[in-house]
Amino acid sequence: MTIYTPIIGLETHIELATQTKMFCRCPAEYFNAPPNTSVCPVCLGLPGAMPVANAQAIEWTILLGLALNCTITTRSFFERKHYFYPDLPKGYQISQYQSPLCENGSLTLPESNVTIPIRRIHLEEDTGKLLHGSSKNNSLIDFNRSGVPLVEVVTEPAISDSRIAAEYLQTLQKYVQYLGISDADMEKGSMRCEPNISLKSPSDKGLPQYKVEVKNINSFKFVRKAIDFELKRQTSILQKNEIPLQETRRYMEANGSTASMRQKEEAHDYRYMPEPDIPPVVINQDQFNSLKKRVETVELPNKRLKTLVNMQIKREDALLLVDDKYLGDFLLEIVQLCTKEEKQSGFIQKLVNYLVNKKISHTLSKHEFYAKAKTLSKPVETDMASLKNYIANAIENNKVAVSDYKLGSLNAINAIVGSIMKESKGSFQAKIVLDELKKVLR
Numbered sequence: 034m035t036i037y038t039p040i041i042g043l044e045t046h047i048e049l050a051t052q053t054k055m056f057c058r059c060p061a062e063y064f065n066a067p068p069n070t071s072v073c074p075v076c077l078g079l080p081g082a083m084p085v086a087n088a089q090a091i092e093w094t095i096l097l098g099l100a101l102n103c104t105i106t107t108r109s110f111f112e113r114k115h116y117f118y119p120d121l122p123k124g125y126q127i128s129q130y131q132s133p134l135c136e137n138g139s140l141t142l143p144e145s146n147v148t149i150p151i152r153r154i155h156l157e158e159d160t161g162k163l164l165h166g167s168s169k170n171n172s173l174i175d176f177n178r179s180g181v182p183l184v185e186v187v188t189e190p191a192i193s194d195s196r197i198a199a200e201y202l203q204t205l206q207k208y209v210q211y212l213g214i215s216d217a218d219m220e221k222g223s224m225r226c227e228p229n230i231s232l233k234s235p236s237d238k239g240l241p242q243y244k245v246e247v248k249n250i251n252s253f254k255f256v257r258k259a260i261d262f263e264l265k266r267q268t269s270i271l272q273k274n275e276i277p278l279q280e281t282r283r284y285m286e287a288n289g290s291t292a293s294m295r296q297k298e299e300a301h302d303y304r305y306m307p308e309p310d311i312p313p314v315v316i317n318q319d320q321f322n323s324l325k326k327r328v329e330t331v332e333l334p335n336k337r338l339k340t341l342v343n344m345q346i347k348r349e350d351a352l353l354l355v356d357d358k359y360l361g362d363f364l365l366e367i368v369q370l371c372t373k374e375e376k377q378s379g380f381i382q383k384l385v386n387y388l389v390n391k392k393i394s395h396t397l398s399k400h401e402f403y404a405k406a407k408t409l410s411k412p413v414e415t416d417m418a419s420l421k422n423y424i425a426n427a428i429e430n431n432k433v434a435v436s437d438y439k440l441g442s443l444n445a446i447n448a449i450v451g452s453i454m455k456e457s458k459g460s461f462q463a464k465i466v467l468d469e470l471k472k473v474l475r
């Protein structure tokens with residue numbers, strides 16, 4: 034049987050959480066807004082409207098590039114990518130092709146420790162949204178999303194399986210969230226993924242002759258399913274000595290399969306040309322240095338994982354805390370309240386346990402949480418004078434049990450311990466009560 038090697042690359046679109054859109058000053062937040070209320074001549078593509086690039090979107094894209102170890106292009110420009118679709122009123126999308134803002138980066142995944150090479154990160158605008166199904170014969174268009182800043186992160190085709198693909202996406206999502214540039218919420222569509230999938234035969238010299246792109250997948254689970262389905266489908270075609278079609282497919286949620294949408298376009302089909310209405314983006318040394326500083330002040334997920342593991346926190350707990358930035362932030366605030374002795378005596382792991390097992394609520398203030406954790410973790414101190422009183426009373430009140438014990442019944446002494454525990458409302462550890470009682474009855 035021929036062994037085929039999966040060749041998988043990922044294109045991920047992330048909507049930036051800027052106040053305004055990419056090339057006009059309409060609000061970029063469109064979620065829950067009534068249709069076609071955040072629009073203007075620029076994002077409706079009306080003739081003569083002039084786009085002006087959003088500086089914050091450019092800065093945030095560079096921040097992401099720096100966080101992912103990319104080279105930053107100091108002079109880049111926007112281009113028009115032509116295609117016809119009803120949600121794209123200009124007939125072209127303003128994007129970047131020849132000179133992406135960021136290139137040649139990498140992202141190391143925390144669980145598998147695999148490093149994924151990043152080919153490029155560029156900036157473009159989102160399209161409008163088509164709403165189907167309100168009635169049988171029409172579709173409606175909402176242009177609120179048209180022109181929202183969209184970052185596209187493209188990996189090299191270096192991913193070997195669906196599990197790594199999902200881990201890459203989860204890690205990328207964390208980076209974006211830690212940088213605070215997008216909520217990267219796949220359910221809301223502010224992060225979408227398109228895997229490119231092909232299989233390399235042993236006889237292929239370079240990359241395979243074809244690739245299949247699966248469009249706009251909006252959950253980590255579906256990405257895994259789509260990739261696994263494609264690998265199976267393509268294997269069965271190759272085994273018949275045929276070559277799968279180069280095409281774009283869509284993921285079918287209902288049965289976890291993919292279905293053909295159209296034959297895949299090549300770059301030249303888009304007739305890219307420089308956008309004449311927007312001057313080149315030039316990043317000078319001062320701007321570069323200040324962005325670099327900003328990235329260095331953010332504790333990114335990989336660095337946070339190291340910080341947590343260095344505090345002697347179990348790796349699986351540390352991964353959980355990296356996953357939930359809010360909980361991680363909260364823990365680190367509480368750790369700052371701890372004494373040196375507490376930090377060295379395993380108290381931090383106890384804090385983590387209380388937090389992860391929800392034994393103490395994270396809705397408390399950090400001071401309240403810390404105080405409660407201290408009480409809970411303290412070994413119960415035994416008030417010996419009071420215990421002796423309880424023991425004396427118990428002996429007085431359980432004469433039969435005492436004589437039974439003296440005759441050799443172990444059950445009898447346990448019954449006395451039980452009565453002391455009950456009387457003292459559990460103020461003592463049973464083991465200590467038993468030891469003391471034995472001493473007295475000796």
Ligand SMILES: [Zn+2]
Nearest residue numbers: 057059073076
């Ligand atoms: Zn607008």
